[in-house]
Amino acid sequence: MDKSFNASYTDYWADRVKQLSDGTKIADDAIVELFLPLLKLDKNDWLLDMGCSYGRFFPLLSKYSNHVVGIDIEASAIERASEYEYQALAVGALENLPFSDESFDKAFCWATFDCTEQEQALLEANRILKLGGTLLLTGKNIEYPVDDNVAFIAERNAKLKAFPNHFTDIKKLYGLANQFGFEMVEGFAFKYRGDFGLAKALPVDETILNEPFYEYLLILKKVGPHHQLSDLICDTFSRTAKKFGENEGYTDLIEFFKMHQEKHGI
Numbered sequence: 001m002d003k004s005f006n007a008s009y010t011d012y013w014a015d016r017v018k019q020l021s022d023g024t025k026i027a028d029d030a031i032v033e034l035f036l037p038l039l040k041l042d043k044n045d046w047l048l049d050m051g052c053s054y055g056r057f058f059p060l061l062s063k064y065s066n067h068v069v070g071i072d073i074e075a076s077a078i079e080r081a082s083e084y085e086y087q088a089l090a091v092g093a094l095e096n097l098p099f100s101d102e103s104f105d106k107a108f109c110w111a112t113f114d115c116t117e118q119e120q121a122l123l124e125a126n127r128i129l130k131l132g133g134t135l136l137l138t139g140k141n142i143e144y145p146v147d148d149n150v151a152f153i154a155e156r157n158a159k160l161k162a163f164p165n166h167f168t169d170i171k172k173l174y175g176l177a178n179q180f181g182f183e184m185v186e187g188f189a190f191k192y193r194g195d196f197g198l199a200k201a202l203p204v205d206e207t208i209l210n211e212p213f214y215e216y217l218l219i220l221k222k223v224g225p226h227h228q229l230s231d232l233i234c235d236t237f238s239r240t241a242k243k244f245g246e247n248e249g250y251t252d253l254i255e256f257f258k259m260h261q262e263k264h265g266i
């Protein structure tokens, strides 16, 4: 299961968080701090920074918890993160966490869930959390608005660079949270790419769940062990891109993305 990610990705990410590359700003500490209180962190809590990269959020997270542990699949990221005083750091996959059952009070998974095999990553998050423990999770929704061209280009380019990319069927996850041993505490939707960095959050309700939006932030609480999974909750292509491809007569979306890039560039 464990695999290396992309050694150059850590450098790319460290640059990307500093600048606007497609006109959108990556959510920074100020945005994280708006949502972090939802985890109700106590200084004594053991907190897992899932996909910690080079430790971008350690200075912030360590204001709320004395026991922040980081994990990332990329060894070079963990090497850089070791400049910070994490309680422990591990190179490993979120789908196969090298931690004992019920060893964490809280978990923070920011901008990483979309890189993972999401069903397995959720099962692992459930396993390592104590009962009543909470998980803050961000990711991309399976369907974004058809007029979000920036989102489409980002999806196309990620796929053509073979970056792992998963889109969550949020409506399905709301229905299946219990199978993963979680209860949905709170959810926010960010309609367009870039809205997250501007904190343009919409509280998730029945109406939002039935509309397209690009990103989400969820707070899930562990209510028990997970059950047998009946269904998958994610796809490696968005429904929006699939529709665009179909409209152009493509069944192979990679071919569609290649054609689109040749024709439109960017």
Ligand SMILES: C[S@@+](CC[C@H](N)C(=O)[O-])C[C@H]1O[C@@H](n2cnc3c(N)ncnc32)[C@H](O)[C@@H]1O
Residues within 6 Å of the ligand: 005, 006, 009, 010, 013, 050, 051, 052, 053, 054, 056, 057, 071, 072, 073, 074, 077, 092, 093, 094, 095, 109, 110, 111, 112, 115, 116, 117
């Ligand atoms: C977009 S970065 C986000 C990093 C950090 N959370 C932040 O917001 O600055 C995604 C991170 O996930 C890591 N990653 C990718 N796939 C992973 C996996 N299966 N398990 C653990 N980490 C993974 C990458 O190495 C990268 O550091």
